[in-house]
Amino acid sequence: MNFDFSDDQKQLRDQARKFLTEKCSPKAVRIVLDGKAPYDKELWKGLAEMGFLGVAIPEEFGGAGAGHLELCVIAEEMGRANAPVPFSSTVYLAAEALMIAGSDAQKKKWLPAIASGETIGTLALFEGKGNPSPKNVKLTAANGVLNGVKKPVADGAIADFTVVAARTGSSGREGDISLFLVDLKAGGVEVKSLTNLDPTRGQAEITFKDCKAELLGAAGEGWSILTQVLDRAAVLCAFEQVGGSDRALEMGRDYALDRIAFGRQIGSFQAVKHMLADMYVSATLARSNSYYGAWALSTNAGELPEAAAAARISATQAFQHCAKNNIQVHGGMGFTWEFDCHMYYRRANAMALGLGSLTYWEDQLIDHMRKKNAA
Amino acid sequence: MNFDDTPQEAAFRETARKWVEANAPKELHAELSKSSLGRIRLANHDIVDVGKAWQKKKFEGNWACLHWPKEYGGRDATPIEKVIWQQEEGVYGKLTQPFQIGEGMCGPTVMAWGSEDAKRLHLPKLAAGEEIWCQLFSEPSAGSDVAGLRTRAEKKGENWVVNGQKIWTSGAHYSDFGLLIARTDPNVPKHKGLTMFFLDMRSPGVEVRPIKQANGMQEFNEVYFTDVVIPDSQRLGAVGEGWSVSLTTLMNERMSIGSRLATGVPELFDFCANLMLEDGLAIDDPAVRSKLASWAVKSSGLKYTSYRAISALSKGERPGPENSIGKLVSGMMLQDIATYAMDLQGAAGALTGTDEETVQGQFQQMLLSSPSMRIAGGTDEILRNIIAERVLGLPGDIRVDKDVPYNKIPTKGR
Numbered sequence: 001m002n003f004d005f006s007d008d009q010k011q012l013r014d015q016a017r018k019f020l021t022e023k024c025s026p027k028a029v030r031i032v033l034d035g036k037a038p039y040d041k042e043l044w045k046g047l048a049e050m051g052f053l054g055v056a057i058p059e060e061f062g063g064a065g066a067g068h069l070e071l072c073v074i075a076e077e078m079g080r081a082n083a084p085v086p087f088s089s090t091v092y093l094a095a096e097a098l099m100i101a102g103s104d105a106q107k108k109k110w111l112p113a114i115a116s117g118e119t120i121g122t123l124a125l126f127e128g129k130g131n132p133s134p135k136n137v138k139l140t141a142a143n144g145v146l147n148g149v150k151k152p153v154a155d156g157a158i159a160d161f162t163v164v165a166a167r168t169g170s171s172g173r174e175g176d177i178s179l180f181l182v183d184l185k186a187g188g189v190e191v192k193s194l195t196n197l198d199p200t201r202g203q204a205e206i207t208f209k210d211c212k213a214e215l216l217g218a219a220g221e222g223w224s225i226l227t228q229v230l231d232r233a234a235v236l237c238a239f240e241q242v243g244g245s246d247r248a249l250e251m252g253r254d255y256a257l258d259r260i261a262f263g264r265q266i267g268s269f270q271a272v273k274h275m276l277a278d279m280y281v282s283a284t285l286a287r288s289n290s291y292y293g294a295w296a297l298s299t300n301a302g303e304l305p306e307a308a309a310a311a312r313i314s315a316t317q318a319f320q321h322c323a324k325n326n327i328q329v330h331g332g333m334g335f336t337w338e339f340d341c342h343m344y345y346r347r348a349n350a351m352a353l354g355l356g357s358l359t360y361w362e363d364q365l366i367d368h369m370r371k372k373n374a375a
Numbered sequence: 376m377n378f379d380d381t382p383q384e385a386a387f388r389e390t391a392r393k394w395v396e397a398n399a400p401k402e403l404h405a406e407l408s409k410s411s412l413g414r415i416r417l418a419n420h421d422i423v424d425v426g427k428a429w430q431k432k433k434f435e436g437n438w439a440c441l442h443w444p445k446e447y448g449g450r451d452a453t454p455i456e457k458v459i460w461q462q463e464e465g466v467y468g469k470l471t472q473p474f475q476i477g478e479g480m481c482g483p484t485v486m487a488w489g490s491e492d493a494k495r496l497h498l499p500k501l502a503a504g505e506e507i508w509c510q511l512f513s514e515p516s517a518g519s520d521v522a523g524l525r526t527r528a529e530k531k532g533e534n535w536v537v538n539g540q541k542i543w544t545s546g547a548h549y550s551d552f553g554l555l556i557a558r559t560d561p562n563v564p565k566h567k568g569l570t571m572f573f574l575d576m577r578s579p580g581v582e583v584r585p586i587k588q589a590n591g592m593q594e595f596n597e598v599y600f601t602d603v604v605i606p607d608s609q610r611l612g613a614v615g616e617g618w619s620v621s622l623t624t625l626m627n628e629r630m631s632i633g634s635r636l637a638t639g640v641p642e643l644f645d646f647c648a649n650l651m652l653e654d655g656l657a658i659d660d661p662a663v664r665s666k667l668a669s670w671a672v673k674s675s676g677l678k679y680t681s682y683r684a685i686s687a688l689s690k691g692e693r694p695g696p697e698n699s700i701g702k703l704v705s706g707m708m709l710q711d712i713a714t715y716a717m718d719l720q721g722a723a724g725a726l727t728g729t730d731e732e733t734v735q736g737q738f739q740q741m742l743l744s745s746p747s748m749r750i751a752g753g754t755d756e757i758l759r760n761i762i763a764e765r766v767l768g769l770p771g772d773i774r775v776d777k778d779v780p781y782n783k784i785p786t787k788g789r
Contacts (some may be wrong), residue, residue: 001685257770281704288679365668
């Protein structure tokens with residue numbers, strides 16, 4: 001059994017950590033947090049130069065052609081650094097959708113531009129409240145023209161193109177949904193920035209008014225493609241959440257060692273020790289579930305939907321748990337804008353919703369476990 | 376990343392599988408598969424008898440205590456080979472329950488600290504199932520704080536004379552030998568006045584009394600010592616070195632990698648998939664699904680955590696500290712899951728018979744037994760301390776009794 005990343009992959013993780021420690025300090029994150037820039041352009045450029053944006057994109061489309069395990073280790077570091085760049089929307093959602101369903105021409109047009117950092121992409125799925133579901137898609141597509149409103153769209157205000165889930169039928173089934181590609185610079189859209197929990201990753205509302213779009217994948221296949229994209233993104237986001245959990249745990253541990261109260265290190269009080277031990281437990285369970293997700297993703301295993309849901313739930317819970325208790329360990333200082341704790345708290349809670357909330361993934365997990373048990 | 380054996384591991388697995396296939400008591404397979412929570416129920420057999428027979432067969436086939444050196448009855452197997460053996464032994468491994476403390480704790484302690492004579496005399500017999508060993512550490516006033524123990528051993532000529540009481544001793548009633556830690560010097564701080572011995576459990580003055588537990592069962596014992604004589608040749612380690620010796624034992628207790636701990640998740644899933652509530656199957660209820668999913672990911676998290684440890688062993692590396700979470704997570708889960716399943720059963724959930732409504736009372740049994748899972752082998756609180764101190768590097772507790780002579784420490788409680 002070799003249920004671990006290879007030495008090369010671990011080396012890549014170290015390389016990513018070193019790069020991000022240098023280029024993505026909390027100070028750099030704060031420029032975006034404080035609204036002084038929509039995202040960290042320099043960092044984005046650097047990530048492209050390091051080959052991180054296209055690590056899982058095949059070489060013929062301008063990527064490094066490495067694979068998803070390599071992308072997982074980079075994702076972990078992006079989460080640990082709380083990187084203020086549109087990595088998840090561009091790389092996990094837009095690029096993966098293109099790799100699953102794109103025509104040769106579509107891949108040639110967009111994937112090399114993603115790998116080189118010239119283009120930011122995203123997925124426009126949600127329309128207000130609610131979880132991913134075909135019936136929640138109201139935006140219509142007729143003869144390649146879209147009309148409707150998507151909200152929230154991750155990184156929508158800085159994206160160059162987006163994948164859009166649109167209604168092309170009214171049978172009440174999954175086959176009513178098709179995916180489209182829209183060049184956001186070509187007109188027919190109105191984009192409005194929205195304030196959100198985590199200002200280091202923007203959210204937007206996009207209104208499509210007689211907007212020209214081209215099909216991505218076959219008509220009526222949209223929902224099936226979309227669930228594949230969401231499963232892949234769930235695993236990759238889980239690695240970001242695992243990285244964030246570990247960082248929040250470390251911050252809490254370091255503070256508990258440093259801070260003196262009642263004449264001793266607060267980390268010597270069992271109430272604090274046990275809180276940190278429980279954070280370690282959550283983070284460890286999340287990491288192990290995510291490794292299984294990584295295996296399923298990298299081998300395109302039939303277990304992917306179940307593994308992705310388990311990784312998603314476990315990592316979401318762990319990051320929320322670690323981020324919240326990190327503030328608690330810090331006491332009052334943890335509740336200041338000045339300390340970095342809230343950046344992880346914000347990111348943890350925003351990420352818990354971005355691909356659909358826990359309720360959605362719990363449903364997915366139980367459905368897949370039932371199918372497996374029945375088989 | 377893959378779940379495959381290396382060619383060597385595959386060959387070893389094949390050999391083990393064939394041997395189990397040819398030698399295991401297949402007539403017990405169904406009953407053993409149903410036994411959960413570490414409790415073996417065999418209708419027509421005594422677990423000690425069938426356990427001894429299986430252990431003897433394994434010993435003759437060279438599969439008993441396989442990670443031990445050959446000269447002491449093992450086969451010099453690597454840690455990953457031991458894991459593979461456990462996987463292949465499967466449910467029959469439950470038969471070796473009476474030997475687990477000997478194999479996992481007492482044997483390794485004798486191996487590390489015993490004289491060559493003691494090792495050659497006892498270890499092969501332990502491996503062969505001819506000797507069952509128990510561990511005599513906990514006392515009424517020394518549980519988590521085991522170094523606070525009171526049982527006295529006093530030197531009289533070439534012998535030691537022991538007086539005192541131990542508690543929570545699994546298998547003392549059928550054990551041949553016991554590993555005993557006792558206080559030999561009450562005038563020095565508590566960790567420094569301890570010494571380790573082993574003794575024949577049939578020595579005059581040893582009295583074993585079963586404990587009736589909170590769940591109504593009797594699995595543990597109290598052991599009383601009245602002027603019990605132990606020859607000095609049965610001392611393990613130097614006089615006053617008992618605490619260091621005990622750490623060997625306890626470290627081995629926590630090193631059991633690859634052994635799957637019961638979580639209750641498969642039982643709960645099965646129960647919810649078949650339980651009809653007013654509005655349909657329980658598993659279609661959003662609240663039930665949410666609970667199930669949260670527990671399922673903890674259970675899968677534990678499974679893949681152990682896979683990570685096995686992978687480290689396979690590469691010849693030491694597994695990381697992540698394995699220390701196993702008992703902490705599974706113990707709490709069992710209790711919570713039992714409570715929840717009973718809640719779904721409504722008023723009938725209070726029945727503990729073999730009623731149809733409660734699926735033969737399996738969750739009721741789980742509820743009543745689960746508190747012990749959170750206490751035995753390190754309480755949840757001690758395990759959290761261990762994670763906090765050894766994994767996260769947080770300071771140890773302030774110990775007010777650390778430098779005080781043992782006989783000056785105030786004591787109360789049981």
